[in-house]
Every structure is written in C-alpha cells, then in structure tokens.
Amino acid sequence: MKGRMVSLVLMFILTLSLVVPAGAQSVVSLSLRVYEDGYVLVNETISTANYTVALEIPLLGEYVEGLIAVDENGNVLPVEINGGNVTVYFENASLITISYYTPDLTSKDGPVWTVSLESPVPVEIALPENSIIVDLSDIPLQIRDNVVVMPAGNISVSYVIPIQTTQTTTTTTTSSGGTGGGQSTTVTTTTPSPTSSTTTTSSQPTGGPSEGSSGGGAWWVILVIILVGAGMGYAYFRRGERTRSRDTSNPEALERFREKIESMEDLNDDEKGALIFLIENGGKAPQSRVRKALGLPKTTAWRMFKRLEERGLVRIYKLGRENWVELVLE
Known part of the structure; x- marks a missing residue:
C-alpha cells in the first residue's frame, strides 16, 4: 500500500514537470499586423524545451480571438486558455507558432494611435496602409513601406492614418471655326490624397443649338437617375434598420x-x-x-x-x- 502511494506521488510530480512555465521557453520571433480599427494580429514563434509535452505561453492581451497553435510542420496543436496564458500541448515539436487577434495592444488619443508592448526579441510591426509614424520609443532596426522593426524591450510606436481627400481640377478648351460653331473639350483631373489618379472625360461638342440642348438634357436625366437611386438606397437602408431593431x-x-x-x-x-x-x-x-x-x-x-x-x-x-x-x- 505504501509503495503504491509513493508511485502515485511520483507520477503526479512527473506530470507537473512536463508543463514548461512561461519563462522556460525561448521566443524566436514576434510580428504584429495592425489594422485600421486597432485590432492586432499577433504571430509568435517559441522554441520548446526538450522532453516536454506542454508549454505555457503568456498572451499579449487579456482579450483574444481566433487563437490557433501549430508546430513547425503546420500541424494544429490543442490549446487551453487560462487567464492571461495559453497552454499548448504537443509531442515532438521543437518550434510552436501561436496566432491570435487582440485589441489590447493599441490605444488612441485623438487622431494618434499607439502600439505598445514589451518583448524580449525584436518585433516586426506592420502598420495600416498609408500610416504616418509620429513617434517611436527607440531607433528602429529597419523601416520599409508601412513596416517598422523595433529592438527588444519596451516598445511604443505612434502613428496617424490620414483622411482621404480629393482635389479636382477642370480645364476647358474651346475652339471655333467655320459655320458649325465651336467645340469644347473638357479634361478633369482628380487627385486623391495620399494616392493620385487621373480621369479624362470625352469631349462634348457644343456647336449648334440642338446639340447643346440635347447634351444638357442627357446630363439632367443622369442626375435624376442618380438622385432616385440614392433615395431608394436610403429608404432600403432605413427599412432594414427598422426591421433589425423591431x-x-x-x-x-x-x-x-x-x-x-x-x-x-x-x-x-x-x-x-x-x-x-x-x-x-x-x-x-x-x-x-x-x-x-x-x-x-x-x-x-x-x-x-x-x-x-x-x-x-x-x-x-x-x-x-x-x-x-x-x-x-x-
């Protein structure tokens, strides 16, 4: 009886030793993809300790969504979330990658967004497209397009997302000759910020009275169609809102x-x-x-x-x- 109790105690101690605590593994890499709404996709790769079957990894946020863990061969591993940690169970994996979404890494003050975290390794941060960096906690290791690589430690990256604005320039050239009157060519250039594009409209003759009245009538018909379509769309939207909230x-x-x-x-x-x-x-x-x-x-x-x-x-x-x-x- 005494020998059986000793065996049970030894098995319990062995099971506890197989779970690697948060500080017993090595973080290999960490990357973040930041979205415009402040959510962040976290991808973290960890090197496991030898002869273990479970690994406890601290999460970078209290609220996480869509968490998944895979080994170096892409095999999905079972996980269990316990408060601010996730326990990953595996067999013969040497590398584990966990991915999840969290809104807890970003904050906003007016128009300025800030990503902040603490990491033992350099972090690659992909900001939203067209973001403008306004402040950094340290000198970055690398910057390319909207991606910044920050050194290990307490990391903070502040940025703004510019509002798209459009500038339109219209140039009209009129030529006259003969008895047919003149012809007008209109070129419209639309320049949105921060990207730009150019749109050229086809020329519209304005030589005779009948042509002028016909062109003006066509534009009025198009305008009426647009207004009617917009009104019907708004009415449909309001009806859907009333249905959803009834x-x-x-x-x-x-x-x-x-x-x-x-x-x-x-x-x-x-x-x-x-x-x-x-x-x-x-x-x-x-x-x-x-x-x-x-x-x-x-x-x-x-x-x-x-x-x-x-x-x-x-x-x-x-x-x-x-x-x-x-x-x-x-």
Missing part, C-alpha cells in the same frame, strides 16, 4: 424574455445579470458596457457572452471597433 424595441417581447430567463435555473448570476442589463437598455449594448456594469474581467465576460450565444439567447456582432451583444427575442 424586436428589441418591443416592451412586450422584452418582458416575455425577462420571464423566460427567470425560469431558467441553469443560468448563473452573472449570466442573468447580463441579460437583465440588456433588457433594461433596450435589448442591446456594447460588450464593454455590460462588462463594466457587472464588474467582470474581459476574459470572463467574453466566455460568458459566448456561452449565451451558443444557447441562442444573444447575438454578438461588431459595430465599428466595438463588439455589441443583442438579445435574441422570439
């Missing part, structure tokens, strides 16, 4: 939903609190607002909303840079 603005439907969740005994207090908060706010709200109202960490709230979505009680969608959650009413 259920969530119905007090009776919200009250029936309240009675439904109060009868569901398998919901925990946080889940019921989130659903009641949505009922009291018209049926939908940003995830961050619900999370702050309940005092929940980002990861806990994210998992809670996923559970509610899987049960068909809420719908999660993206509006601008924020994730919104909306009740699914019958």
Whole structure:
C-alpha cells in the first residue's frame, strides 16, 4: 500500500514537470499586423524545451480571438486558455507558432494611435496602409513601406492614418471655326490624397443649338437617375434598420424574455445579470458596457457572452471597433 502511494506521488510530480512555465521557453520571433480599427494580429514563434509535452505561453492581451497553435510542420496543436496564458500541448515539436487577434495592444488619443508592448526579441510591426509614424520609443532596426522593426524591450510606436481627400481640377478648351460653331473639350483631373489618379472625360461638342440642348438634357436625366437611386438606397437602408431593431424595441417581447430567463435555473448570476442589463437598455449594448456594469474581467465576460450565444439567447456582432451583444427575442 505504501509503495503504491509513493508511485502515485511520483507520477503526479512527473506530470507537473512536463508543463514548461512561461519563462522556460525561448521566443524566436514576434510580428504584429495592425489594422485600421486597432485590432492586432499577433504571430509568435517559441522554441520548446526538450522532453516536454506542454508549454505555457503568456498572451499579449487579456482579450483574444481566433487563437490557433501549430508546430513547425503546420500541424494544429490543442490549446487551453487560462487567464492571461495559453497552454499548448504537443509531442515532438521543437518550434510552436501561436496566432491570435487582440485589441489590447493599441490605444488612441485623438487622431494618434499607439502600439505598445514589451518583448524580449525584436518585433516586426506592420502598420495600416498609408500610416504616418509620429513617434517611436527607440531607433528602429529597419523601416520599409508601412513596416517598422523595433529592438527588444519596451516598445511604443505612434502613428496617424490620414483622411482621404480629393482635389479636382477642370480645364476647358474651346475652339471655333467655320459655320458649325465651336467645340469644347473638357479634361478633369482628380487627385486623391495620399494616392493620385487621373480621369479624362470625352469631349462634348457644343456647336449648334440642338446639340447643346440635347447634351444638357442627357446630363439632367443622369442626375435624376442618380438622385432616385440614392433615395431608394436610403429608404432600403432605413427599412432594414427598422426591421433589425423591431424586436428589441418591443416592451412586450422584452418582458416575455425577462420571464423566460427567470425560469431558467441553469443560468448563473452573472449570466442573468447580463441579460437583465440588456433588457433594461433596450435589448442591446456594447460588450464593454455590460462588462463594466457587472464588474467582470474581459476574459470572463467574453466566455460568458459566448456561452449565451451558443444557447441562442444573444447575438454578438461588431459595430465599428466595438463588439455589441443583442438579445435574441422570439
């Protein structure tokens, strides 16, 4: 009996030793791709310790989406997220690459965006297209187009995304001769910033009275068609908005939903609190607002909303840079 207990203890200690802590592996490379809405795609490659079967890796953000881990051969590996770390399970891999999205690496102050993190290795950061760098925490190792490579340490890159503007220049040349009147050639040059393009319109004769009135009539017809199309598009958009928000603005439907969740005994207090908060706010709200109202960490709230979505009680969608959650009413 005593020998059996000793064996069980030794097996437990061996299992614990197979999980490599966050500081026992070596980061080989780290790259970031920053999107215009502030989300960042993280790609991190880690060298594993020998004779291990699991690796615990710290994440660069509390809130992550779409996490996947592969070995050097591209085989997908099982993972388990625990708070701010992810545990990757493997067999004979020497390199592991994890990829995921997170909004926690960026912040915005007015028009200025900032990417900030701490890294033990140089980091390659791909900024949004046409970004203008306004501040760096250190001298970059390399800059090419919209990609900057920063040295290891505390890294900060600030940038702005310029607003597209258009400048249009129109030049009209009129030539006259004979009895047929004159002919006008119009050249229109459109220059958007920061990129540019040139568009040339075909020449339009303006020699006789009948030609002038015909050309003017054609332009009026085109203008009317454009205005009618725009009006129909706006009406369709408003009708779609009314259709999407019809259920969530119905007090009776919200009250029936309240009675439904109060009868569901398998919901925990946080889940019921989130659903009641949505009922009291018209049926939908940003995830961050619900999370702050309940005092929940980002990861806990994210998992809670996923559970509610899987049960068909809420719908999660993206509006601008924020994730919104909306009740699914019958």
